[in-house]
Amino acid sequence: MSIEATIPALAINGERLWQSLTELAAIGAYNDAATGLVGINRQSLTDEDGEGRRLVIGWMEEAGLTVTVDQMGNIFGRREGIEPEAAPVMAGSHIDTVATAGAFDGCLGVLGALEVIRSLNDAGLTTRRPIVITAWTEEEGVRFGTDMLGSAVAAGRLTLDYAYNLADEAGLRFGDELDRIGFRGDRPVLLEAPHAYVEAHIEQGPVLQQRGLAVGVVTGVQAISWQKVTLLGRAAHAGTTPTELRVDAGLAAAQIIVHARAMVNSGKYGQLRATVGHIRTAPGLPSVVPDLAEITVDLRNPDDSLMAQAEADLAEFLAELPTSQPGLRVETKRMAKTTAVPFDNNIQDTIAGVATNLGFETIRLMSGAGHDAQEMAAITPTAMIFIRGQYDGISHNPREYSTPEDCTAGITVLGNTILELAA
Incomplete structure (x- = not known):
C-alpha cells in the first residue's frame, strides 16, 4: 500500500530549515585562506560546540520536545506518541565538525530531524510511536581520535571509561572537557533499542550529482x-x-x-x-x-x-x-x-518507496564515510538517506554545499519515512 493511502504526506518548511542551517553555521565560522570562503571550526567539546549545543537544545524545547543529555553528552529530544510505552523511532546525526568544515555534514541530519518535528507540529499530526531526535557527541573523531564516539558508547561497542580517558593533542581529557562545557548529563548512556533509526546526511561524494539525483538510499557503510x-x-x-x-x-x-x-x-x-x-x-x-x-x-x-x-x-x-x-x-x-555494516533491507525499501511516492528517483549506494548510523545498526534496524552535494560532493571543506532544494527534498523523504515507521 502506498504512503498516500495510509498517512498524509508531510510537507517540510525548507525556508525554515535553511535558516536553521545558516544560524548554526555562524557558530565557529572563520575566514578560510585556502578557499577564500567562510568555513566552520566547531570541534567536539570546544566552547563553540557548547554554544551550538545550547542553540539546538533551545530549538528542541521550542518545538515542544522533552530534552535529556546522557553521560556522553549525547542530546535527545523526545516527542511523545499516542502509545508512550512503544519503542520510539529515532533520527539524528551530529553537529561537531572538523577544523575546515562546511555547514551541512552532520548538521543537516540533526536540523532536518528537528524540522520534521516542527512540520509535524504545524500539520497537527500525532504518531503512534514516540519520535526521538538526537545529536551525537564527537562523531568526527578529529579531536579525541575515535570517530562515532558518542553513538559507539551508547550502542555498547565502546565503554564510558574508554571515552572519558581519551585525550586531545593538548592532553585534555574527554571527560574533563565534557564537564568544562557543562554537558556531562545524568541520563544512562546505554540505549534501550529503539524501534528503528534513520539518518539523513549529505553524500560527501560525487555519485548523486553525476546521476542527476537529489536523494539516495544507503545500503551500508564500508569497513x-x-x-x-x-x-x-x-x-x-x-x-x-x-x-x-x-x-x-x-x-x-x-x-x-x-x-x-x-x-x-x-x-x-x-x-x-x-x-x-x-x-x-x-x-x-x-x-x-x-x-x-x-x-x-x-x-x-x-x-x-x-x-x-x-x-x-x-x-x-x-x-x-x-x-x-x-x-x-x-x-x-x-x-x-x-567492520563493514549492512543496513536493514526493510527500512531501505521504506525510504525508497517514500521517495518514489513523493516523486524522487533514487539509487542505492554504499557510504564511503563512517556515520553514527553504523553504530545504531548493532542494536536496531537502521538505514540512511543521502542528499546530493555540489562540486562533486566535496566535504570537510568550506566548499561543501547542498542546495536548499536538495536539502528540502532529502528531509521531506526523511519526514515521511519517520511518519511511516512511527505510524
Missing part, C-alpha cells in the same frame, strides 16, 4: 581502520651527517605513504582506499634530520576480508621498515576500527 604510526629515528645535522649514517624518521614516513598508495594501485585489495591525513615531524627544523615522525593511516574497504589482507600487508611493511634504516623504531596505536 574503516585508523592507526597512528610513530617513527623514532635520530636527529642529526642536515649538512654534515652522511646519508648512510642517518636514521631519518621523515624518510620512513614518506615510505609508508608511498606504500599505502601502492597497495591501492595494486588492485589486490578490491576497492581499498588509503589516506595519510596527518603528518608531524620533530624537531621540525629545515637543517635537522627529524628524529620523530607521526602519521595517521586511514584504510577503508567495503569487503572485510580484503580489508584484513590490506591491514596485514601494512603491518608486514611496518615490521620490515627498520631493516632499511638500522636503529629506526616503529610504534603503532589503534585509533579506530569498524
Whole structure:
C-alpha cells in the first residue's frame, strides 16, 4: 500500500530549515585562506560546540520536545506518541565538525530531524510511536581520535571509561572537557533499542550529482581502520651527517605513504582506499634530520576480508621498515576500527518507496564515510538517506554545499519515512 493511502504526506518548511542551517553555521565560522570562503571550526567539546549545543537544545524545547543529555553528552529530544510505552523511532546525526568544515555534514541530519518535528507540529499530526531526535557527541573523531564516539558508547561497542580517558593533542581529557562545557548529563548512556533509526546526511561524494539525483538510499557503510604510526629515528645535522649514517624518521614516513598508495594501485585489495591525513615531524627544523615522525593511516574497504589482507600487508611493511634504516623504531596505536555494516533491507525499501511516492528517483549506494548510523545498526534496524552535494560532493571543506532544494527534498523523504515507521 502506498504512503498516500495510509498517512498524509508531510510537507517540510525548507525556508525554515535553511535558516536553521545558516544560524548554526555562524557558530565557529572563520575566514578560510585556502578557499577564500567562510568555513566552520566547531570541534567536539570546544566552547563553540557548547554554544551550538545550547542553540539546538533551545530549538528542541521550542518545538515542544522533552530534552535529556546522557553521560556522553549525547542530546535527545523526545516527542511523545499516542502509545508512550512503544519503542520510539529515532533520527539524528551530529553537529561537531572538523577544523575546515562546511555547514551541512552532520548538521543537516540533526536540523532536518528537528524540522520534521516542527512540520509535524504545524500539520497537527500525532504518531503512534514516540519520535526521538538526537545529536551525537564527537562523531568526527578529529579531536579525541575515535570517530562515532558518542553513538559507539551508547550502542555498547565502546565503554564510558574508554571515552572519558581519551585525550586531545593538548592532553585534555574527554571527560574533563565534557564537564568544562557543562554537558556531562545524568541520563544512562546505554540505549534501550529503539524501534528503528534513520539518518539523513549529505553524500560527501560525487555519485548523486553525476546521476542527476537529489536523494539516495544507503545500503551500508564500508569497513574503516585508523592507526597512528610513530617513527623514532635520530636527529642529526642536515649538512654534515652522511646519508648512510642517518636514521631519518621523515624518510620512513614518506615510505609508508608511498606504500599505502601502492597497495591501492595494486588492485589486490578490491576497492581499498588509503589516506595519510596527518603528518608531524620533530624537531621540525629545515637543517635537522627529524628524529620523530607521526602519521595517521586511514584504510577503508567495503569487503572485510580484503580489508584484513590490506591491514596485514601494512603491518608486514611496518615490521620490515627498520631493516632499511638500522636503529629506526616503529610504534603503532589503534585509533579506530569498524567492520563493514549492512543496513536493514526493510527500512531501505521504506525510504525508497517514500521517495518514489513523493516523486524522487533514487539509487542505492554504499557510504564511503563512517556515520553514527553504523553504530545504531548493532542494536536496531537502521538505514540512511543521502542528499546530493555540489562540486562533486566535496566535504570537510568550506566548499561543501547542498542546495536548499536538495536539502528540502532529502528531509521531506526523511519526514515521511519517520511518519511511516512511527505510524
